[in-house]
Amino acid sequence: MTIQGWAEIALTLGLAILIGWPLGIYMSRVWNGERTWLDPVLKPVEGLFYRAAGVNPAHSQGWLGYAGALLAFNAAGFLLLYALLRFQNVLPINPQGFAGLSPDLAFNVAVSFVTNTNWQSYGGETTMSHFSQMAGLTVQNFLSAATGATIAAALARAFVANRGEGIGNFWADMTRTTLWVLLPLSVVLAIVLVALGVTQTLDASATATGLEGGSQTLSLAPTASQLAIKQLGINGGGVFNVNSAHPFENPTPLTNLITAISINVLGWAAFVAFGRSVLAKKDMRALAVAALVLLSLSVAAMYAIETQPAPALVAAGVDASANMEGKEVRFGVPASVAWATMTTGASNGSVNSMHASYMPLGGGLQMFLMQLGEILPGGVGSGIAVMVVMALLAVFIAGLMVGRTPEYLGKKVEAREVQYAMVAVLVLPLAILGFAAVAAVLPAALEGLLNDGPHGLSEILYGYTSAAANNGSAFAGLTANSPWWNTTQGLGMLMGRFVPAVAVLAIAGSLVVKPRLAPSPGTLPTHGPLFIGLLIGVILILGGLQFFPALALGPLVEHFQVLGVVAGL
Numbered sequence: 001m002t003i004q005g006w007a008e009i010a011l012t013l014g015l016a017i018l019i020g021w022p023l024g025i026y027m028s029r030v031w032n033g034e035r036t037w038l039d040p041v042l043k044p045v046e047g048l049f050y051r052a053a054g055v056n057p058a059h060s061q062g063w064l065g066y067a068g069a070l071l072a073f074n075a076a077g078f079l080l081l082y083a084l085l086r087f088q089n090v091l092p093i094n095p096q097g098f099a100g101l102s103p104d105l106a107f108n109v110a111v112s113f114v115t116n117t118n119w120q121s122y123g124g125e126t127t128m129s130h131f132s133q134m135a136g137l138t139v140q141n142f143l144s145a146a147t148g149a150t151i152a153a154a155l156a157r158a159f160v161a162n163r164g165e166g167i168g169n170f171w172a173d174m175t176r177t178t179l180w181v182l183l184p185l186s187v188v189l190a191i192v193l194v195a196l197g198v199t200q201t202l203d204a205s206a207t208a209t210g211l212e213g214g215s216q217t218l219s220l221a222p223t224a225s226q227l228a229i230k231q232l233g234i235n236g237g238g239v240f241n242v243n244s245a246h247p248f249e250n251p252t253p254l255t256n257l258i259t260a261i262s263i264n265v266l267g268w269a270a271f272v273a274f275g276r277s278v279l280a281k282k283d284m285r286a287l288a289v290a291a292l293v294l295l296s297l298s299v300a301a302m303y304a305i306e307t308q309p310a311p312a313l314v315a316a317g318v319d320a321s322a323n324m325e326g327k328e329v330r331f332g333v334p335a336s337v338a339w340a341t342m343t344t345g346a347s348n349g350s351v352n353s354m355h356a357s358y359m360p361l362g363g364g365l366q367m368f369l370m371q372l373g374e375i376l377p378g379g380v381g382s383g384i385a386v387m388v389v390m391a392l393l394a395v396f397i398a399g400l401m402v403g404r405t406p407e408y409l410g411k412k413v414e415a416r417e418v419q420y421a422m423v424a425v426l427v428l429p430l431a432i433l434g435f436a437a438v439a440a441v442l443p444a445a446l447e448g449l450l451n452d453g454p455h456g457l458s459e460i461l462y463g464y465t466s467a468a469a470n471n472g473s474a475f476a477g478l479t480a481n482s483p484w485w486n487t488t489q490g491l492g493m494l495m496g497r498f499v500p501a502v503a504v505l506a507i508a509g510s511l512v513v514k515p516r517l518a519p520s521p522g523t524l525p526t527h528g529p530l531f532i533g534l535l536i537g538v539i540l541i542l543g544g545l546q547f548f549p550a551l552a553l554g555p556l557v558e559h560f561q562v563l564g565v566v567a568g569l
Contacts, residue, residue, distance in 0.1 A: 001307045005334035009299055012257060012338045016264040017292070023185075023265065024272020030180040031153040031173070031277055042179050049175055057175075060166025063509025066154055067502050069170040070147060074114050074498070077143055082110040084136045094129035095204035101127070108486035113137050115497035116144035116379055118230070118237030118349055118472040119489060121480035125219035125240050130202055133239060138226045142186075145233030145266075145380045146177040151501050152270055152381030153177075155388060156277035158508035159409045162516040167508045181266075182233060182380075189228040189262065196258075197251040200224040223249050231262035234379045236349030236472040244339075244352040245328055256331055256352060260339050263348045267377035270384045280409050282527035287387050288377070290535045291345075295376040298369055299341040305362045306333050311562045326357025337362075344369040345376030346383065349472025356459070356475035360562060363475065364555025367462055370469040372543040373428060379470070385504045389421045391526065392507070394538045398524050398531075407523050410516040417507050424503035429546040431468035431492040436460050436550065444484045450477030454558035461554050463489060468496035 029036050050057055061069065084091065085106040089099045101109065105122060112119045113136070122128075128137070150173040157168050194200045203220045210216055221239040227249055230237055240246040250256050268288065275284025309320040327336045336353040343350055344366045355366055369376060375387045392408055396418050399406035406413035439445035439460050449456045455477070462475040467489040474480070480489065525531060 001303060002334075005303065005307075005332075008334040009303065009338045012260050012335075012342070013264075013292075013296065013299070015257075016261045016342075017268050019261065020265045020268030021272055024269035025276060027149075027177075027181055027266075027269050027273035028276040030176050031149075031156065031273060033176075036180060038180055038184065046175055046179060050171075053171065055169070055171045057169050057172035059169055061169055062165065063154075063167055063505045063512070066167055066170045066508075067505045070150065070501065070505070071498065073170070073174070074144075074147060077140060078110050078114045081113060081136050081140060082106050085109055085132060088129045088132045091129070091131050093131035093134070093202065095202070096129060098127060098129050098132075104483045104486040105481060108490045109137075111490040111493050112472065113140035113235075113237065114144055115470050115493045116148060116233070116235055116347060116382070117467060117470040117493045117497070118235045119467055119474070119480075119493065120237055120241075120472070121486060121489075123241035124238060125221065128239075130204075130222060133226060134222055137237060138229060141226065141229040141233045141235045141237070142178055142182050143174070145182055145229070145235060146174050147501075148234075148379040148382035148385075149177040149181070149270065150174055150381065151504050152274055152385045153277070155385055155504055155508045156274050158512040159278040159280075159411060160516070161512045163514070164512045167505070167512050177380075182229065185232050185266075186225075186228040189232060189258075190224045192258065193224040193227055193255060196255050198224040198227060198255060199248045218248075220248070227259065228262075230350060231259050231348070232266055234263065234267060234346050234348045234383075236343065236347075238350060242351075242354075244350050245354070250352055253331065253335070256335055256339075259350075260335070260342060260352075263339070263342045263350065264346055264377060266380045267346050267383050270381045271377060271387075274384045274388070278409055283409060284384075286527045286532050287384070287391060287535070290532045290539070291376045291383075291387065293532070294372070294536060294539065295341065295345045298345065298365060298376070299338055302337040302341050302358075302362055302365055303334065305359050305365070306337050308359070310359070323357075323359055323362075326354030328352060340366060341369065343473060344471060345374075345378075347374040347379040347470045347472075349466065351473050354476050355462070355473055356477050360455075360458070360555045360558035363458055363462070364551050364559075366473070367458075367465050367551065367555070368543060368547065370465045370471050371428065371432065371547045372539055373425070374469050374471065375539070382470075382501070386424065386500060389424050389500075389504060389507070390539055390542075391535060392417055392421050393425070393542075394531070394535045395524060395526065397538065398534055402524075404522050404524055407517060408526060410518070411511045411514050412517065416510050420503045420506045420510065424500040424507075425542060427495055427499040427503075428468055431495040432461070432464045432547070433550060435464045435468075435488050435492055439464070439484075439488070442484070444482070445488075448479040448482055448485055450479070454554050454561060457550075458554040458558065461550055464492055467492040470496050 085101045154167040244250040271288040275281040313320045395408045396406045459475045459478040
C-alpha cells in the first residue's frame with residue numbers, strides 16, 4: 001500500500017460523487033417535469049413519441065398500472081431481443097458471419113440485458129454481430145437503466161403526495177430519462193472515449209504485425225458507443241470477452257479513470273435527485289453517507305488484501321509486494337481494486353481485472369457487496385429505491401425498540417409497507433442460495449466448474465450472486481454457457497430485478513394515499529449519525545446473517561487453505 005495508491009482510489013471515488021451532485025439536480029428536474037436547457041431540442045421529439053404511441057404523459061397511473069406498464073414494456077423488449085439474437089445470421093451488419101444464438105443462450109442474454117444485469121456467458125467478439133451489439137444490446141443498455149430510474153421517480157412522488165392517487169406515468173418517466181439524461185451524457189462520453197483511443201468502427205477486424213514479425217487478426221467493433229452507456233447506465237456488458245481489461249475498450253490510465261468514475265456517477269446522482277424530489281435533502285444525505293462509509297471501508301479492505309503477496313509465492317521464496325495475478329500491469333492494484341469494489345457495490349459488473357484471481361477474501365468481499373443488495377450506490381434509481389427500503393426497515397426496527405410510531409419522510413410506516421419491503425429483501429437470498437444449493441449437487445451444473453473444493457463453491461456462489469443481484473461480473477473459472485446455467489441464471493436475474501421492482505412500486509402505491517405528516521416530538525430523526533449507524537447495522541445484518549454461512553464454506557475456507565501453503569500444510 002502506498003500514499004499514491006490511496007490517493008488514486010480517493011480521487012476515483014471523490015470525482016464520482018462530485019460530478020454526481022449537479023447531475024442529480026438535473027435528473028430531479030427531469031423527473032419532476034421542470035424546465036431544462038435541453039427542452040427546446042427534446043420537447044418536440046418527446047411529443048412525437050407520445051403521439052405515435054398514443055400516450056398521455058399527464059395521466060398519472062396507480063401503482064398497479066405503473067407496474068403493469070413496466071413489466072409489459074420489458075417483456076416486449078425481451079421478446080424482440082431474443083428474436084434478434086436467434087436470427088442474427090440473417091440480419092444485416094454481420095461482417096463476421098456469426099450464426100444465431102442457441103435457444104438457451106439467447107434466453108440468457110436477452111434476460112441479462114433487459115434486467116440491467118449484462119451477465120455474459122459468451123465471448124462478445126466471437127459471438128455477437130455488430131447489429132446485435134448496436135440494435136440489441138446497446139438499446140437495452142439504455143432502456144434497462146431508464147427502467148431503474150422510473151422506479152425511483154415513482155417512489156419519490158409517493159413520499160411527496162398528500163393523499164394522492166397516482167405515482168406518475170411510466171411511459172413519460174421512461175421517455176424523459178432516456179432522452180434528457182442517458183442519451184446526451186452517452187453521446188458526450190462516447191466522443192471523449194473515441195478521442196482517447198477507444199475503437200468505433202463497423203469493420204470486422206484488422207491485421208497487425210507483431211514485434212516478432214508474425215501476423216495477428218484483431219477483432220474490432222463499435223466499442224465506444226456501447227462502452228459509454230454500459231458504464232453510465234450501470235450495465236457492465238462489454239463488447240470484448242475480457243471487458244474493460246481489453247486495450248481497445250480501455251487503452252490508457254486516463255480512459256480507465258473516466259470509465260471507472262462513470263460506473264458510480266449516476267448512482268450517486270440518483271441519491272441527490274431523490275432528496276431534491278422528496279424535499280428531504282438531509283435524509284437522503286444520510287443514506288448517501290451510509291453507502292459511502294460501507295463502500296470506502298470495502299475498498300480499503302480490498303486494497304489491503306490485494307497488496308499482500310500471494311501465499312504460494314511466499315512459500316516458493318518469490319519476492320512479490322502485491323497480488324498481480326489477473327490484473328493489468330498498466331493499471332496496477334489501486335485502479336484494479338477501486339474498479340472491483342465500485343462495480344460490485346453498484347449493479348455494474350464491468351471489470352478491468354479478473355475477479356477469480358483475487359485473494360479468497362477479496363473475492364468473498366466482492367460477493368458480499370453484491371449480496372447487500374447493490375445499494376453502494378447501486379443502479380440508476382434502483383440503488384436509491386432499495387436503499388429507501390432498507391431505511392424503512394431501519395425506521396420500523398427503531399420504532400419497535402423505543403416504542404415510537406415509525407415514520408419516514410413524513411409518511412407512517414405500517415405493516416403493509418414492511419411486508420412489501422421484506423419481499424424486496426428476501427428474494428435475493430432465495431434466488432442465490434436456492435439455485436446454488438441445487439447446483440452444488442447437480443452433475444449438469446458441476447460440469448461447468450474449473451475448480452473443485454471451496455473455490456468451486458465460490459464459483460457457484462459468485463455466479464448466482466452476480467445474476468440475482470443484477471451485477472453481471474463473473475468468476476471466470478465458471479463455464480456458464482450451458483442449458484442449466486443459462487436457464488437458471490436467467491431465472492435468477494428475472495427474480496432479482498422484477499420482484500423488488502414490483503415490491504417498491506407496491507410500497508409507493510401504499511404510501512401515496514397516506515397524508516403527509518409534519519414532524520412531531522415522537523418522530524425519529526432520520527438524518528443524524530445515530531440513524532446512519534442504525535441503517536448500516538440493518539444492511540450488514542441482512543447481508544451477513546443470510547449469506548455468511550455460505551461465504552464461510554467458500555472464500556473463508558479457501559483463505560485458510562492458501563495460508564496452509566505457507567505453513568507447509
